[in-house]
Amino acid sequence: MNAMLTATIPLPAILDQPSPMAPGRRHCIENFHLTAASVDRFNALLARLGRRAAPLDCDRLATAARELRDSAAGTGEPACILQRMKRLEAAARMLDDIQWEPVDDAGNVASLMVHYATGRYQLLPNTLPTVGHLDDAIAVEAAWPSLQYEVASFLDFCRVRSMEASLRGRDIGGFNFSRDDWEDARQAEYVLEKQRRCIRESSYLPQLATRFIVH
Template sequence: MPHPTPTDHPLPFEHYRGGLTDSLGAPAGFPEIALSGPAVAQFDELVHDLYPDAARVDPPRLQQLAAWLLSLPEEQASEELDSRMQRMEELRALLDDTAWDCSDAIRLRINKLLAYIDREDDLIPDRLPLLGRLDDVLLIELAWPAFAAEANEYRDFCLYRQTERPAGTPEQQREAWLRDRLAELELLRHSTRMEDEHFANGRTPEGPMRVTGSPLP
């Protein structure tokens, strides 16, 4: 199964080939993105500290990803970046939400991710239009499997809290969410079990069908 990604459209990090590049493979018109090997290696180390099974990051892949981003219409390129940064803001919010109690390990990884995102002097300078956020969203994308379950559960909790408006303290609101979701899961299991039993009892009986009664004249 593919790794979970922050959006429904994964970045073409491992397979994209195209876009306007110069003789060295850098996106045409953006010499500032020329990357040093040690800086990329340090970035790759952070990626795998957050999620050990992530794809490896190297300069050619980064250059091609930048070329892909620049090949998009500006509005679409911004949407690709913004949609991933929004998932990052959800992680930031869950750390500050008193109703959400994530593990210390998850909290530590999120803080490491945030520490990089909040830097301006990271792998690609944030001052560059579009490209300045490329390394940030790539880090979110590649490390996302480490946060996906927590982020999706928190998103569901926020939706529940908004629609159901549970009463009580933040802790009681989360307990209500857990209780209702477990009840829904049990109802789904019961429904599935009933369907299975109905299917089993409704099978065609074994052996030939016998017809009784007087023969026709």
């Protein structure tokens, strides 16, 4: 399985810690000033996406941003943010693919997440050095438990559709392939792999007759 879907690189742990009793001191990330109202709106979004941890506050966001900035040491966006941006990109591809029909509420959650990350009204400006996409990463983190299986299924759908189109000498764009077709193809792959495993573990040759030895 693609690493972006499995081994998760953690975000700063302070983001999931309870808010301190005393008000935090930090309200700035670089030269950008966080406001309580903007953080409250972001918390409302996270709740809709499925986040169950304590609501965020300015101090913990600023502290997390500083931790990431210090660990990156000028090397660019931290790996934990880059991983979640790849997940966001995969979810956006899923929404844009007219041949894929998300199940349950995955489509709505993905749409809400992508709309936030690509919209004008975000908690942090994307131009902030190193941590401009921290809020996007937190949004992806909140939504991912509801999306992980669906996005993984969609990526496998793309794999199978590409293979089937190639076998038929067709372009993917002009090849009609549905979720039901993908499920049928996956079942056929399962049966074939089961047969191959049986062949590897056994033999079509009859067992040799027991050899008698005369003493």
